[in-house]
Amino acid sequence: MTNIEQLVDEIVKRIQPEITTNTVLVEGSGRHVHLDRATIDALFGEGYQLTKAKDLSQPGQYACKERITIASGKNSFQNVVILGPERQASQVEISATDATTLGLRVPVRESGDIAGTPGIVLINGERSVILKTGLIVAKRHIHMTEEDARRFKVTKGEIVQVKIDGYRPLIFDDVVIRVSDKFATTMHIDYDEANACGLKPGSRGEVLKKSGL
Incomplete structure (x- = not known):
């Protein structure tokens, strides 16, 4: 493995947990x-x-x-x-x-x-x-596959919080989980909410279980 390949592999390892373990893509609707x-x-x-x-x-x-x-x-x-x-x-x-x-x-x-x-x-x-x-x-919500629901340890209808970091970071409360294998895991908010958090294409949100706060 070349030095460049080693560097790329290290960067991927560093960012992968952040992307895959507790965050979801957030889209404005x-x-x-x-x-x-x-x-x-x-x-x-x-x-x-x-x-x-x-x-x-x-x-x-x-x-x-x-x-x-x-x-x-x-x-x-x-x-x-x-x-x-x-x-x-x-x-x-x-x-x-x-x-x-x-x-x-x-x-x-x-x-x-x-x-x-x-x-x-x-x-x-x-x-x-x-x-x-x-x-x-x-109502602000997260579409989630059954596999991701198990990984996030959430259930259909559960209410969570979602933390979005950006130039206007905030935590959305009262976010409902919707579970189906017909879904792709994505959070949907409307444009009022998107503007409130300074949402940009590719923004991700950290899912916070309310029971753990």
């Missing part, structure tokens, strides 16, 4: 919508198939080429991305700042937990749909 078949039909025409534009970090999830407008009685946001594939129920995810702009009181919920949530109007050109429920601020 902007406002977006998930649509069910009935809503797609109403907005784009019966049988319309959304067009994949870009794969996302979670397996099987993707951003679509199509964009729509979301509107309240007070304000609206245009060019909102649709995420595929289609869902069983339509859902719109925004930040707390977005909710203020729309003039709505929007609860923090896990994805899929939309009972009792406010509605929103979806618009595509001359077509529109009024959702009676489905508007949420997404």
